[in-house]
Amino acid sequence: MQNVTAxxxxxxxxxGESSTASGSxxxxxxxxxxxxxxxxxxxxxxxxxxxxxxEMYRQALLIRQVEEFLLQAAEQGQIGGAMHTAIGHxxxxxxxxxxxxxxxxxxxxxxxxxxxxxRGMDVGRAIAExxxxxxxxxxGKGGSMxxxxxxxxxxxxxxxxxxxxxxxxxLALASQLRDEGRVAITFFGDGALFQGVMHETFxxxxxxxxxxxxxxxxxxxxxxxxTWRTSSVGEFYLFARAYGMESVQIxxxxxxxxxxxxxxAAQRARAGEGPTFIEGITYRLAGHMAGDLETYRSAEEIxxxxxxxxxxxxxxxxLERGASEADIAAIDAGVEKAVAEAIAFAEAxxxxxxxxxxxxxxxx
Amino acid sequence: xxxxxxxxxxxxxxxxxxxxxxxxxxxxxxVGRYGGLFRVTRNxxxxxxxxxxxxxxxxxxxxxxxxxxxxSVGMRPVLELMYMDFSLVAADQIFNQIxxxxxxxxxxxxxxxxxxxxxxxxxxxxxxxxxxxDSLYAHFPGIKVVAPATPYDAKGLLKxxxxxxxxxxxxxxxxxxxxxxxxxxxxxxxxxxxxxxDVKRAGTDLTIATFSYCVLQALEAAVELSEKHGIExxxxxxxxxxxxxxxxxxxxxxxxxxxxxxHESYSNSGIGAEIVAQAYEIxxxxxxxxxxRLGMAPVSVPVSKPLEEExxxxxxxxxxxxxxxxxxx
Numbered sequence: 001m002q003n004v005t006a007x008x009x010x011x012x013x014x015x016g017e018s019s020t021a022s023g024s025x026x027x028x029x030x031x032x033x034x035x036x037x038x039x040x041x042x043x044x045x046x047x048x049x050x051x052x053x054x055e056m057y058r059q060a061l062l063i064r065q066v067e068e069f070l071l072q073a074a075e076q077g078q079i080g081g082a083m084h085t086a087i088g089h090x091x092x093x094x095x096x097x098x099x100x101x102x103x104x105x106x107x108x109x110x111x112x113x114x115x116x117x118x119r120g121m122d123v124g125r126a127i128a129e130x131x132x133x134x135x136x137x138x139x140g141k142g143g144s145m146x147x148x149x150x151x152x153x154x155x156x157x158x159x160x161x162x163x164x165x166x167x168x169x170x171l172a173l174a175s176q177l178r179d180e181g182r183v184a185i186t187f188f189g190d191g192a193l194f195q196g197v198m199h200e201t202f203x204x205x206x207x208x209x210x211x212x213x214x215x216x217x218x219x220x221x222x223x224x225x226x227t228w229r230t231s232s233v234g235e236f237y238l239f240a241r242a243y244g245m246e247s248v249q250i251x252x253x254x255x256x257x258x259x260x261x262x263x264x265a266a267q268r269a270r271a272g273e274g275p276t277f278i279e280g281i282t283y284r285l286a287g288h289m290a291g292d293l294e295t296y297r298s299a300e301e302i303x304x305x306x307x308x309x310x311x312x313x314x315x316x317x318x319l320e321r322g323a324s325e326a327d328i329a330a331i332d333a334g335v336e337k338a339v340a341e342a343i344a345f346a347e348a349x350x351x352x353x354x355x356x357x358x359x360x361x362x363x364x
Numbered sequence: 365x366x367x368x369x370x371x372x373x374x375x376x377x378x379x380x381x382x383x384x385x386x387x388x389x390x391x392x393x394x395v396g397r398y399g400g401l402f403r404v405t406r407n408x409x410x411x412x413x414x415x416x417x418x419x420x421x422x423x424x425x426x427x428x429x430x431x432x433x434x435x436s437v438g439m440r441p442v443l444e445l446m447y448m449d450f451s452l453v454a455a456d457q458i459f460n461q462i463x464x465x466x467x468x469x470x471x472x473x474x475x476x477x478x479x480x481x482x483x484x485x486x487x488x489x490x491x492x493x494x495x496x497x498d499s500l501y502a503h504f505p506g507i508k509v510v511a512p513a514t515p516y517d518a519k520g521l522l523k524x525x526x527x528x529x530x531x532x533x534x535x536x537x538x539x540x541x542x543x544x545x546x547x548x549x550x551x552x553x554x555x556x557x558x559x560x561x562d563v564k565r566a567g568t569d570l571t572i573a574t575f576s577y578c579v580l581q582a583l584e585a586a587v588e589l590s591e592k593h594g595i596e597x598x599x600x601x602x603x604x605x606x607x608x609x610x611x612x613x614x615x616x617x618x619x620x621x622x623x624x625x626x627h628e629s630y631s632n633s634g635i636g637a638e639i640v641a642q643a644y645e646i647x648x649x650x651x652x653x654x655x656x657r658l659g660m661a662p663v664s665v666p667v668s669k670p671l672e673e674e675x676x677x678x679x680x681x682x683x684x685x686x687x688x689x690x691x692x693x
Contacts, residue, residue, distance in 0.1 A: 170431060
């Protein structure tokens with residue numbers, strides 16, 4: 001009885017209490033209560049050129065401002081349905097996209113605006129899609145949860161948790177069968193790890209040595225429930241090891257670290273060495289979706305995590321590497337202008353013609 | 365023309381399409397080295413190798429999702445299921461993903477893949493290996509559903525399914541696999557368009573609209589009704605369930621004035637109800653007596669022979685229903 005009581009106790013397993021080994025190579029034993037910056041990558045992180053850092057900062061800031069606009073628009077009732085922002089997740093996207101080729105494939109969850117934008121999707125058309133306007137990428141049929149732009153390798157964000165992961169494996173299979181050298185990357189949350197299809201895909205991808213990167217954006221919450229309440233497993237990158245895959249846990253809020261990890265994973269994939277699992281420790285600074293009451297966490301917890309805001313991390317990194325305040329101000333001004341123009345474009349975009357509801361059911 | 369089996373022509377269609385288009389590949393459980401549970405993919409592994417005839421683990425959600433991914437960039441996967449019942453394991457990938465991808469992406473991405481395998485009862489496989497899923501799949505927009513009854517139609521339709529730019533569910537039937545029929549020589553190219561019905565027997569008194577193995581049962585019923593009761597039944601083989609060729613059905617009803625829609629999926633909320641409803645919506649004036657549907661009784665499929673035979677909408681039930689319809693006319 002005591003064991004059962006302990007298992008159901010309303011407290012997370014603390015670092016160091018786990019039975020698995022920890023610490024020796026920068027890997028910690030549980031992700032609960034961590035700041036992303038407490039995770040040390042078990043590999044060298046090369047310093048990126050200032051131009052690359054500047055571009056990643058520009059993208060991260062742009063994503064942040066687009067998401068803040070969308071969140072506000074959703075709260076004001078301009079956006080129907082479920083709208084999930086990536087506020088706090090930006091570094092995972094911009095670091096990965098900067099490390100990949102433009103023709104590499106990407107799939108992701110419904111928290112996917114940052115991935116689409118980091119791949120270079122037009123900001124105005126992306127916002128128009130979320131608003132359901134005719135100029136949206138999918139003409140307003142997909143909306144927030146179905147960002148897609150094949151020309152950018154963005155093969156789809158998805159409304160069903162985990163469903164996009166085998167899609168990326170199929171894209172990797174296509175690349176392998178055609179001998180194209182393209183890599184597929186798929187982003188999912190920690191909550192997705194308990195969908196069966198994830199494990200089916202881990203197994204197949206590892207066995208077939210698919211050129212695939214599994215990227216877990218571990219924000220510690222499965223929608224509105226802390227993930228530690230849903231599983232006895234505390235270290236998710238270890239799942240991958242069970243399937244014979246390389247895996248690594250990193251600071252997902254540091255775009256430079258993400259870039260290094262994805263670069264290594266992509267090299268392995270292109271060399272035919274198979275998939276890599278990256279667990280990026282990150283934090284969702286906004287709610288799971290617009291309208292989330294956020295009763296499951298404290299204001300203090302969010303405040304503590306703000307000290308490692310990924311946009312701030314990039315900004316400070318730029319200053320450390322010799323960029324001036326004026327350089328950064330110029331980027332800020334450029335982003336502000338671009339976002340304002342994109343919003344204006346999207347809001348001016350017409351509603352789709354109602355007859356469009358009947359098109360695109362079948363390809364003729 | 366030659367006499368050949370249903371299994372043989374499916375095998376030929378797969379091989380011919382793989383030779384024609386390097387994007388076509390076959391994926392499923394035991395399809396490679398073993399040649400498929402029912403030997404439908406035999407010899408393909410030897411010719412095309414493990415990259416194009418892919419043995420998967422028993423992970424239907426996983427490899428169905430992978431097929432979507434590969435198809436989204438122009439590959440043409442042909443997925444085999446040993447039993448169509450197992451497709452329900454991959455229901456999320458089929459209904460939420462494959463069927464909707466073209467629409468959700470505003471037409472930016474299309475998914476040219478085929479899901480094929482055998483369904484149906486009659487061999488005492490019980491509840492989880494005997495279901496017919498045609499009505500279920502036909503309910504969802506975005507997928508086409510094909511269920512040919514003869515070797516000739518099966519080969520021509522499978523080729524069309526593989527060349528189609530949309531997801532196609534290609535339904536074989538376990539009772540059809542070893543049936544024989546006329547087909548052109550193995551290397552003679554022909555296709556049959558998806559969505560076109562075919563009148564398999566001409567008649568003047570009543571139209572049976574059906575597909576898959578029920579076509580063979582309907583043809584036997586028609587012979588009995590003609591010989592013993594002087595009733596001439598016209599048998600319309602739909603061949604495709606979605607798109608549904610209601611025009612050919614109604615053209616037949618215009619001649620006979622009576623309509624019975626038959627299928628082995630459940631009678632309730634089934635494709636037969638759809639056909640009857642469309643007949644009443646489009647051309648009620650054609651009907652001399654109430655149109656009816658006949659499907660499997662709404663129970664799970666039992667194993668025991670007399671129990672299974674009891675619920676199947678085959679020849680005996682068709683004859684009885686036609687006689688009732690003719691009496692009430």
